[in-house]
Amino acid sequence: MADPLLVVRDLRTHFFTRTGVVKAVDGASFSVNRGEVLGIVGESGSGKSIAGFSIMGLVDPPGRVVDGAMTFDGIDLRALPDEEMRGLRGRRIAMVFQDPMMTLNPVLRIDTQMIEALTAHIRIGKADARARCRDALGMVGIPAPEERLSAYPHQFSGGMRQRVAIAIALLHEPDLIIADEPTTALDVTIQAQILYEVQNLVHTRDMAMLWITHDLSVVAGLADRIAVMYAGRVVETGPTEEIVERPLHPYTQGLIGSVPSRSKRGSKLRQIPGMAPSPLNLPEGCAFRPRCAYATERCGQSPADRELLPGRWGRCHHPLHLAAAGRPELAKP
Amino acid sequence: MTVFVIRRLLQSLLVMAVMSTLVFAGVFAIGNPIDILISPDATQAEYERAVRSLGLDLPLWEQYWRFLQNLADGELGISFVHHEPAIELILQRMPATLELAAVALLLSITVGIPLGLWAGLKPDSLAGRSIMVGSIFGFSLPNFWQGLMLIMIFAVMLDLMPAGGRGETAVFLGIESSIWTLDGLWHLALPAINLALFKTSLVIRLTRASVREVIGLDYVKFARAKGLSERRVVFVHVLKNIMIPVTTVIGLELGVMIAFAVVTETVFAWPGMGKLIIDSIFVLDRPVIVAYLTVIVVMFIIINLVVDILYSIFDPRVRLADVGA
Numbered sequence: 135m136a137d138p139l140l141v142v143r144d145l146r147t148h149f150f151t152r153t154g155v156v157k158a159v160d161g162a163s164f165s166v167n168r169g170e171v172l173g174i175v176g177e178s179g180s181g182k183s184i185a186g187f188s189i190m191g192l193v194d195p196p197g198r199v200v201d202g203a204m205t206f207d208g209i210d211l212r213a214l215p216d217e218e219m220r221g222l223r224g225r226r227i228a229m230v231f232q233d234p235m236m237t238l239n240p241v242l243r244i245d246t247q248m249i250e251a252l253t254a255h256i257r258i259g260k261a262d263a264r265a266r267c268r269d270a271l272g273m274v275g276i277p278a279p280e281e282r283l284s285a286y287p288h289q290f291s292g293g294m295r296q297r298v299a300i301a302i303a304l305l306h307e308p309d310l311i312i313a314d315e316p317t318t319a320l321d322v323t324i325q326a327q328i329l330y331e332v333q334n335l336v337h338t339r340d341m342a343m344l345w346i347t348h349d350l351s352v353v354a355g356l357a358d359r360i361a362v363m364y365a366g367r368v369v370e371t372g373p374t375e376e377i378v379e380r381p382l383h384p385y386t387q388g389l390i391g392s393v394p395s396r397s398k399r400g401s402k403l404r405q406i407p408g409m410a411p412s413p414l415n416l417p418e419g420c421a422f423r424p425r426c427a428y429a430t431e432r433c434g435q436s437p438a439d440r441e442l443l444p445g446r447w448g449r450c451h452h453p454l455h456l457a458a459a460g461r462p463e464l465a466k467p
Numbered sequence: 468m469t470v471f472v473i474r475r476l477l478q479s480l481l482v483m484a485v486m487s488t489l490v491f492a493g494v495f496a497i498g499n500p501i502d503i504l505i506s507p508d509a510t511q512a513e514y515e516r517a518v519r520s521l522g523l524d525l526p527l528w529e530q531y532w533r534f535l536q537n538l539a540d541g542e543l544g545i546s547f548v549h550h551e552p553a554i555e556l557i558l559q560r561m562p563a564t565l566e567l568a569a570v571a572l573l574l575s576i577t578v579g580i581p582l583g584l585w586a587g588l589k590p591d592s593l594a595g596r597s598i599m600v601g602s603i604f605g606f607s608l609p610n611f612w613q614g615l616m617l618i619m620i621f622a623v624m625l626d627l628m629p630a631g632g633r634g635e636t637a638v639f640l641g642i643e644s645s646i647w648t649l650d651g652l653w654h655l656a657l658p659a660i661n662l663a664l665f666k667t668s669l670v671i672r673l674t675r676a677s678v679r680e681v682i683g684l685d686y687v688k689f690a691r692a693k694g695l696s697e698r699r700v701v702f703v704h705v706l707k708n709i710m711i712p713v714t715t716v717i718g719l720e721l722g723v724m725i726a727f728a729v730v731t732e733t734v735f736a737w738p739g740m741g742k743l744i745i746d747s748i749f750v751l752d753r754p755v756i757v758a759y760l761t762v763i764v765v766m767f768i769i770i771n772l773v774v775d776i777l778y779s780i781f782d783p784r785v786r787l788a789d790v791g792a
């Protein structure tokens with residue numbers, strides 16, 4: 135298999151605030167291939183969005199990428215000069231944000247906001263640009279796209295605005311799309327529609343996609359692989375089905391237990407006890423230790439990222455289900 | 468839009484009515500102009516003649532009724548001192564004040580917005596901090612003191628600029644103003660700077676605060692995520708949004724500027740409405756005071772209307788809400 139399109143290794147993005155250093159991302163590693171959707175799952179505040187912004191080179195001060203490597207199609211993103219990074223943004227790497235009500239500029243018409251995204255990267259005549267924007271709107275399912283081009287964002291519903299944002303992200307047929315909880319603010323029907331359409335696009339156009347969400351059930355039907363984030367780290371990665379059926383990290387197990395499902399109807403939903411640690415003050419060693427039922431003294435030392443099963447990596451001293459999978463030696467303390 | 472304008476005009480009429488009553492009552496509560504107008508050794512007969520000729524012998528309600536009748540005819544009374552219609556006195560002086568306020572406003576916008584943008588975009592830079600410190604001075608030092616200092620430095624010590632008065636005027640585009648002549652501009656510079664200092668500081672602080680607020684919003688980040696140049700992000704996405712609060716405040720401040728030109732006009736002996744009203748207050752020239760206040764209120768109403776219209780140009784959400792109304 136070819137090299138992954140995007141490789142993130144041990145990314146650390148910290149915010150240097152007055153109250154201290156907020157370690158929003160503190161050693162996250164993942165990669166994504168062309169034609170693949172990688173789901174990044176984790177509780178709110180686990181550093182998913184900041185990881186996305188780090189790839190885009192859009193971390194606002196006082197935040198800074200302090201360590202790690204990000205390689206996109208062989209390009210070292212951290213070493214890239216600003217102007218070249220700008221050339222990648224929107225053209226080869228695009229992003230869709232969580233809140234569609236806030237993503238579009240309220241005082242600019244849709245056509246202005248779409249056409250500028252084109253002319254930022256290519257020379258194109260006004261009529262051609264308009265036609266291309268109209269087609270993009272049509273493709274994401276916006277009715278009467280020609281008329282809608284001259285509208286302002288507040289004349290659209292939330293779902294329609296998110297479609298516009300997706301259309302903008304798709305304008306240059308990027309190699310990588312980072313979708314940061316793009317359907318969280320939408321109702322379930324629209325969410326399902328958009329999920330279906332986006333998945334189609336990724337597979338038919340051989341794009342790579344990072345789908346960020348706090349909701350495992352959303353990503354389970356969509357992502358090919360999953361990276362589970364906790365307190366700024368990726369604690370487990372692997373193919374979606376395997377992770378859902380046989381989680382290795384106790385935190386992943388907790389996440390799965392807290393999702394309502396048809397097969398377990400009637401059984402109680404188990405919430406993970408305790409609260410996520412503050413990124414201002416992460417515990418020594420494994421950050422999940424205070425909430426973990428399997429924690430031992432060893433967990434005071436930070437677990438390394440290991441390949442626990444073929445294709446499955448994780449950071450845990452006491453991974454689950456390994457005996458059943460024929461790797462009991464890894465589960466030993 | 469039309470519905471909106473009509474509604475606003477009706478509201479304005481109400482404001483005018485309330486204001487005229489308040490002004491009339493307020494002005495009639497202060498002192499007795501006769502004591503100031505005629506010499507202390509006048510006879511009783513002379514005194515009574517003066518009272519009658521000014522209509523001060525009538526009961527208060529009748530004076531008020533006459534005042535309203537005159538107001539309806541656009542008559543605001545005859546100045547006790549100048550024996551000319553008060554409104555004419557004011558209109559004669561108005562261009563001088565308007566030109567002063569307009570130039571000062573222009574200065575505060577052209578200086579304040581760029582400095583505020585800079586301070587907002589680079590809050591931790593030396594320039595950004597210096598701008599903010601400077602604006603604190605402009606904000607907190609008394610206006611008259613700033614005016615006196617300007618005169619001290621530029622007129623007295625350096626002997627570069629005239630210390631007061633209005634320069635030559637000329638007519639251009641049907642407007643007589645001192646901004647069309649070099650001598651006029653020369654005279655206008657110091658008073659305009661004096662009047663602009665406070666507003667410039669206000670515009671700087673407002674622009675900076677708005678930039679700080681907008682720059683962190685998602686749509687600015689999304690604009691960057693599209694790969695737009697920093698120039699386009701700042702001058703289109705940020706600037707267009709901060710123009711909403713900035714226009715509102717600047718517009719409202721224009722009225723305040725005209726009203727508060729009083730101090731600058733006094734310091735620089737600028738022959739505008741402000742100087743007239745101060746002189747009139749000293750001699751209790753009631754019709755001029757009432758006329759002045761009426762003119763100021765009308766001006767505020769017009770400015771508010773213009774600001775609302777401008778506002779709707781900058782903010783499409785307002786525009787469309789009104790079409791529906």
Ligand SMILES: Nc1ncnc2c1ncn2[C@@H]1O[C@H](COP(=O)(O)OP(=O)(O)O)[C@@H](O)[C@H]1O
Nearest residue numbers: 149156158177178179180181182183184185413
């Ligand atoms: N501008 C900032 N200053 C300080 N801390 C921040 C800032 N932005 C984000 N953080 C912190 O980084 C952590 C991760 O945030 P984020 O990536 O947005 O989480 P999520 O996984 O919900 O997307 C949060 O705890 C948040 O408090």
Ligand SMILES: [Mg+2]
Nearest residue numbers: 182183232314
């Ligand atoms: Mg987030």
